[in-house]
Amino acid sequence: MNKTKKLTMSAMCLAIGIILPQALHAIPNAGAVILPMHIPVLICGFICGPYFGLLNGLLTPLLSHLLFSMPPTPMLGQMIIELGAYGLCSGLFNKVLKFDNELLKNYIVLIISMLCGRLLYGMANALIFKAGSYSLKIWLTAAFVTALPGIIIQLLIIPIIVRSVKKIVS
Numbered sequence: 001m002n003k004t005k006k007l008t009m010s011a012m013c014l015a016i017g018i019i020l021p022q023a024l025h026a027i028p029n030a031g032a033v034i035l036p037m038h039i040p041v042l043i044c045g046f047i048c049g050p051y052f053g054l055l056n057g058l059l060t061p062l063l064s065h066l067l068f069s070m071p072p073t074p075m076l077g078q079m080i081i082e083l084g085a086y087g088l089c090s091g092l093f094n095k096v097l098k099f100d101n102e103l104l105k106n107y108i109v110l111i112i113s114m115l116c117g118r119l120l121y122g123m124a125n126a127l128i129f130k131a132g133s134y135s136l137k138i139w140l141t142a143a144f145v146t147a148l149p150g151i152i153i154q155l156l157i158i159p160i161i162v163r164s165v166k167k168i169v170s
Helices: 003-023 030-034 038-048 050-068 073-097 103-130 136-145 146-167
Strands: none
Touching: 003 038, 003 050, 003 146, 030 146, 038 050, 038 073, 038 103, 038 146, 050 073, 073 103, 103 136, 103 146, 136 146
């Protein structure tokens, strides 16, 4: 895919990453439960590569915050780190890992990327944003228990979307 297509796809993912959380705003705690911002960032990394994925992950929460004050200021830094990791890792591991079965590869890349982002999210909170008041229990609850519906949604739709979009743009 050429740079123009990557830039266009990245811009579409950025727009979706800003609009989708707003569309789900009526659902209580939708951001922490459904994780709508994560989906387009992960997809961007898969389709456009690590550079565009990283930029998308950094810009999506920042622009959403500037436009709609969501995520709120106390969560902005940790979300920038987490989403940046998602975009970077999904692009990087998609490029590096080689599998004959593309759908299996998409699932493995997605799971590794999700774990990397959540680990960095936890480390950022423990060392920077909530140092001294952050625990393993809080991290496990926020990153896996509360987010379980969003994780399931990601596992169900992202590999299929990535496979479909790759067929269209190639």
